[in-house]
Every structure is written in structure tokens, then in C-alpha cells.
Amino acid sequence: MSPSSLSSAAARTADTPGQPNSISRARVLWLSCLAHALHDGYTDMIYALLPVWQADFGLGYGALAVLRGLYAGAMATLQLPAGRLADKFGTRATLAFGTLVAAAGYAFAGMTGTLVGLCVALVVSGGGSSTQHPLASGAVSRAYGSQARGPLSVYNFSGDLGKSVLPAAISLLITIMPWRHALWAVSIVGVLVAAVIALFLPSVPRDASFIDEPSxxxxxxxxxxxxxxxxxxxxxxxxxxxxxxxxxxxxxxxxxxxxxxxxxxxxxxxxxxxxxxxxxxxxxxxxxxxxxxxxxxxxxxxxxxxxxxxxxxxxxxxxxxxxxxxxxxxxxxxxxxxxxxxxxxxxxxxxxxxxxxxxxxxxxxxxxxxxxxxxxxxxxxxxxxxxxxxxxxxxxxxxxxxxx
Structure with missing residues (x-):
């Protein structure tokens, strides 16, 4: 069977309760890893930007800590509401929307010319990132059932890859273009990842019948x-x-x-x-x-x-x-x-x-x-x-x- 046929077969069976298959499980895992890498990269990218913002806005160390805290605080406090949204709209739609919002926050940060606008943008982006941890890890857990421990460690590891790649990328970009343009570039990456999640993340049923473990x-x-x-x-x-x-x-x-x-x-x-x-x-x-x-x-x-x-x-x-x-x-x-x-x-x-x-x-x-x-x-x-x-x-x- 050709790769395209395999993909088609996976798409047909991915949403069918009681019929988990290795292809749809792998798609859940790797797309969840992609989301984790992007959002963790977005989170730690701020460290590379703090010196730039310090120079641009004339900020002290306390104010810079507040900027970092705005993103982290929004991400932490909105995780439970993100879970409720997933209950209503589904994991795929909520995770894709959250990724789009996180990207839009950085795009807005690149457009604003004021410190207040930057603060609002970081809150927006952090709020979008609040969807990733509970929804992506939950999807991996439900897709793999009793065998989820190993895949969850791969998912956990993928966040470190994002923390390595995106801060390094933004550090390189701000040496060859204004930091606002660099933020637009990384926001485009987030839009593309949101589209991939919306189009290709399998919908994992929420009932226990999907999970292949003994009763x-x-x-x-x-x-x-x-x-x-x-x-x-x-x-x-x-x-x-x-x-x-x-x-x-x-x-x-x-x-x-x-x-x-x-x-x-x-x-x-x-x-x-x-x-x-x-x-x-x-x-x-x-x-x-x-x-x-x-x-x-x-x-x-x-x-x-x-x-x-x-x-x-x-x-x-x-x-x-x-x-x-x-x-x-x-x-x-x-x-x-x-x-x-x-x-x-x-x-x-x-x-x-x-x-x-x-x-x-x-x-x-x-x-x-x-x-x-x-x-x-x-x-x-x-x-x-x-x-x-x-x-x-x-x-x-x-x-x-x-x-x-």
C-alpha cells in the first residue's frame, strides 16, 4: 500500500471509537509534539527579546520581569478554562485556535509601538499558549491509553527542542532585521502550525472505549x-x-x-x-x-x-x-x-x-x-x-x- 493510501486509511478510521490504529496515534503524538515545541519556544523566546525591549523602552530589571510574568501568568491561569473550551468545541479546534491566538499575540507585539501594547500582546499570546499543555498531553494520553507513558516522555522532550530552536532563531533574526519584523516572521510559523493542527490532528474520542486496556x-x-x-x-x-x-x-x-x-x-x-x-x-x-x-x-x-x-x-x-x-x-x-x-x-x-x-x-x-x-x-x-x-x-x- 502506498503512503498516500495509508494516510487516507488513517483519516477514515481516526475518529472511529474502538478502532485505534498506529497511524492515527502517531499523528496525534507528532502533531502534539509540534504544538509543544512551538508553544514552549514562544514562551522561552521572551528571554532573547528582553535585552532588546530594555533598550527600546528604557525598562529596568523589575519591569522586564513583569513582561515575562505577564506571559507566564496568562498561560498558567487560563489552562483550566482551556480544558472547558475543549469539552465544548473539541481538542483539535481549541488547540488550533489557541495556537493561532498565540501567533496573533506576537504579530500584534510586532505592530504595536507602545509598552502598553506590548504588555497586552504578551497576555494574548500567553493566553493562546494556555491551550497547549492540557490539550496536547491529554490527546496523547487518550490515544495511547495504558501505553501512554513512553509517548508522553517523547512529547515532554519535544518542548525542550522548541526551547532550543525558537530562542536561537529569534536571536539570529533580530541581528538581520528589526525585532518587530522578526516577531512577524515567527508569528507566521505559528499560523502555519495552527493550520496543520486544524487539518491533520485526529479527533480522539473522549470515552474509555477507545483505549485498548483490559476492562x-x-x-x-x-x-x-x-x-x-x-x-x-x-x-x-x-x-x-x-x-x-x-x-x-x-x-x-x-x-x-x-x-x-x-x-x-x-x-x-x-x-x-x-x-x-x-x-x-x-x-x-x-x-x-x-x-x-x-x-x-x-x-x-x-x-x-x-x-x-x-x-x-x-x-x-x-x-x-x-x-x-x-x-x-x-x-x-x-x-x-x-x-x-x-x-x-x-x-x-x-x-x-x-x-x-x-x-x-x-x-x-x-x-x-x-x-x-x-x-x-x-x-x-x-x-x-x-x-x-x-x-x-x-x-x-x-x-x-x-x-x-
């Missing part, structure tokens, strides 16, 4: 289990963001050169991307709780190592530290569906992502104030202690999971 394993959900998982996710994110806040200061104290600092951080991020990709699959094979305990225990041990070891061995350990720091997230995201009824998958992901995004925004502030009191090494040690605090929560979660 005895149908997901009924566990409120207490989800609460534990949510708390673990919040603490895990706090550890990661807190450590990344202080890591440059620790390395500086060890005598690292300025050019080498970028390389050191890149080692952490490369390890983090690898951890997201690998640990979801590892959790499916070795058990969720055992893998979480291993990654959090490894995170704590490696954080203490970065505090006390000299520079050279610290640099050697940074990729492994990245694996441990980010690996837990894939395990946690892959566990959300196990603790959630099938028809509430998007809402569960929306709640979970709202919590971890809020933690990512607030944790550096909390650890920062702690660092002002006890110094960077002490505050960094506090992040390791936070990682160890996950142990009893993970053990309590074991009884709520099948085969954990």
Missing part, C-alpha cells in the same frame, strides 16, 4: 493519589528552578570563566533533555515510585556534590545532574492519566501544569529570599532537602498506583 484496568481516578502527584510535581519543579537560580553563583565561586559558564549551563540543559526522553520509558519498565525515588535521591546527592566539589568534577557531573533534575517530570506527567478518569484527562493535566508553572515562577523568589539570609550554598542545600522531602510522598503514592 479491569479502566481508569477510575484517585483524588488522593492525584493530590500526592500534584504536590510531588510542585516540589520537583521548585527544586529544579531553585537550583538553576543559584548554579551560576556556585560555579562563579569555584572560579569558572565567563565563556565557560554558558557551556556549563548547556551541559545541564542537554542532560535535562535526555532525562525527559529517557526517564518516561524507564518509569514504564522499572516502576514509577522506584524511578522517582532514584531521580530525586540522585538529584539531592548531585546538588550536594555541586556545593562541595571543585570545579572540574562539578562540570563532569553537570549532564547527569540535568538528567536527574528533569527526568522526574516525564515520570510524573506520564502518571497523571493513571490517577484520572479518561473523560477528565485534560482537566487533570490543566491542574497539574498550572501547579508546576506557578511553582516555577514562585520558587526562585522564595529560594532567593532564603539565599539573602543564609547565602547561595545554604539556599542550594535547601533545594536538595526539598528533593528528599518528596520521598515520603512518593512512598504514600505507591498504594494508589497499579504496578508501581
Amino acid at each position: 479491569s484496568a479502566k481508569r477510575n481516578g484517585s483524588h488522593s493519589g492525584f493530590s500526592l502527584l500534584f504536590t510531588i510535581g510542585v516540589l520537583d519543579t521548585a527544586v529544579r528552578m531553585g537550583l538553576l537560580t543559584f548554579l551560576p553563583f556556585l560555579l562563579t565561586a569555584k572560579g569558572i570563566s565567563r565563556p565557560m559558564m554558558g557551556t556549563a549551563l548547556a551541559l545541564v540543559f542537554i542532560g535535562g533533555a535526555a532525562g525527559k526522553f529517557a526517564c518516561g520509558w524507564l518509569g514504564a519498565r522499572m516502576g514509577v515510585i522506584g524511578t522517582v525515588l532514584a531521580t530525586e535521591g540522585g538529584t539531592a546527592a548531585l546538588i550536594f556534590a555541586t556545593i562541595f566539589l571543585p570545579l572540574t568534577p562539578t562540570l563532569i557531573l553537570l549532564p547527569l545532574l540535568g538528567v536527574m533534575l528533569n527526568g522526574t517530570s516525564s515520570i510524573l506527567y506520564g502518571t497523571v492519566p493513571e490517577l484520572t478518569p479518561v473523560e477528565r484527562t485534560e482537566r487533570a493535566f490543566a491542574l497539574f501544569y498550572t501547579g508546576v508553572i506557578a511553582s516555577g515562577a514562585l520558587a526562585p523568589i522564595a529560594y532567593g529570599f532564603l539565599g539573602d539570609r543564609i547565602g547561595a550554598p545554604g539556599a542550594t542545600a535547601a533545594t536538595a532537602i526539598t528533593a528528599l522531602a518528596i520521598f515520603p510522598l512518593a512512598i504514600a503514592l505507591r498504594s494508589r498506583l497499579r504496578g508501581a
Whole structure:
């Protein structure tokens, strides 16, 4: 059968309950990954633009932080409403519309000549991006059913690709054209991705009949289990963001050169991307709780190592530290569906992502104030202690999971 015939067959069966097939599942996964890469790239693209906006609008560091917060805040607070929109209009339409809105926000940012207009544009774009995490991850979860843990780790990894590509692309574009024109260029990419999602994302039924798992394993959900998982996710994110806040200061104290600092951080991020990709699959094979305990225990041990070891061995350990720091997230995201009824998958992901995004925004502030009191090494040690605090929560979660 030719590729075109396969695509036609997939299109005919993609929306048929009870008839999942590998082609429509793959389309759900890869289009969800495309959406994740774009929206995460849009989110982190702001970091590359902050110096430009500082020069153009005469902003201080506090005002620049507010600009970043407007986007992140809109994205975090609108995830639950995005799930409700998907209940009414469907995942495909809502995700495509959200992607279009995110692109339109950046297009408007390129057209406005005022700081107020830029703030409004960032809120609009962040609101559009609020649709991506709950809807795309929910679609992957429902398409793959009991086999979703591995695909969700691939989906999680794709966000890191977007964070690498789009900020680099906008940094290059603003060297060859005005930043407003550069934003129009990346907004066109978002419009194209929205069109691809609207045209080609299969519609995954919301009832449990689509999911190929034994009736005895149908997901009924566990409120207490989800609460534990949510708390673990919040603490895990706090550890990661807190450590990344202080890591440059620790390395500086060890005598690292300025050019080498970028390389050191890149080692952490490369390890983090690898951890997201690998640990979801590892959790499916070795058990969720055992893998979480291993990654959090490894995170704590490696954080203490970065505090006390000299520079050279610290640099050697940074990729492994990245694996441990980010690996837990894939395990946690892959566990959300196990603790959630099938028809509430998007809402569960929306709640979970709202919590971890809020933690990512607030944790550096909390650890920062702690660092002002006890110094960077002490505050960094506090992040390791936070990682160890996950142990009893993970053990309590074991009884709520099948085969954990």
C-alpha cells in the first residue's frame, strides 16, 4: 500500500471509537509534539527579546520581569478554562485556535509601538499558549491509553527542542532585521502550525472505549493519589528552578570563566533533555515510585556534590545532574492519566501544569529570599532537602498506583 493510501486509511478510521490504529496515534503524538515545541519556544523566546525591549523602552530589571510574568501568568491561569473550551468545541479546534491566538499575540507585539501594547500582546499570546499543555498531553494520553507513558516522555522532550530552536532563531533574526519584523516572521510559523493542527490532528474520542486496556484496568481516578502527584510535581519543579537560580553563583565561586559558564549551563540543559526522553520509558519498565525515588535521591546527592566539589568534577557531573533534575517530570506527567478518569484527562493535566508553572515562577523568589539570609550554598542545600522531602510522598503514592 502506498503512503498516500495509508494516510487516507488513517483519516477514515481516526475518529472511529474502538478502532485505534498506529497511524492515527502517531499523528496525534507528532502533531502534539509540534504544538509543544512551538508553544514552549514562544514562551522561552521572551528571554532573547528582553535585552532588546530594555533598550527600546528604557525598562529596568523589575519591569522586564513583569513582561515575562505577564506571559507566564496568562498561560498558567487560563489552562483550566482551556480544558472547558475543549469539552465544548473539541481538542483539535481549541488547540488550533489557541495556537493561532498565540501567533496573533506576537504579530500584534510586532505592530504595536507602545509598552502598553506590548504588555497586552504578551497576555494574548500567553493566553493562546494556555491551550497547549492540557490539550496536547491529554490527546496523547487518550490515544495511547495504558501505553501512554513512553509517548508522553517523547512529547515532554519535544518542548525542550522548541526551547532550543525558537530562542536561537529569534536571536539570529533580530541581528538581520528589526525585532518587530522578526516577531512577524515567527508569528507566521505559528499560523502555519495552527493550520496543520486544524487539518491533520485526529479527533480522539473522549470515552474509555477507545483505549485498548483490559476492562479491569479502566481508569477510575484517585483524588488522593492525584493530590500526592500534584504536590510531588510542585516540589520537583521548585527544586529544579531553585537550583538553576543559584548554579551560576556556585560555579562563579569555584572560579569558572565567563565563556565557560554558558557551556556549563548547556551541559545541564542537554542532560535535562535526555532525562525527559529517557526517564518516561524507564518509569514504564522499572516502576514509577522506584524511578522517582532514584531521580530525586540522585538529584539531592548531585546538588550536594555541586556545593562541595571543585570545579572540574562539578562540570563532569553537570549532564547527569540535568538528567536527574528533569527526568522526574516525564515520570510524573506520564502518571497523571493513571490517577484520572479518561473523560477528565485534560482537566487533570490543566491542574497539574498550572501547579508546576506557578511553582516555577514562585520558587526562585522564595529560594532567593532564603539565599539573602543564609547565602547561595545554604539556599542550594535547601533545594536538595526539598528533593528528599518528596520521598515520603512518593512512598504514600505507591498504594494508589497499579504496578508501581
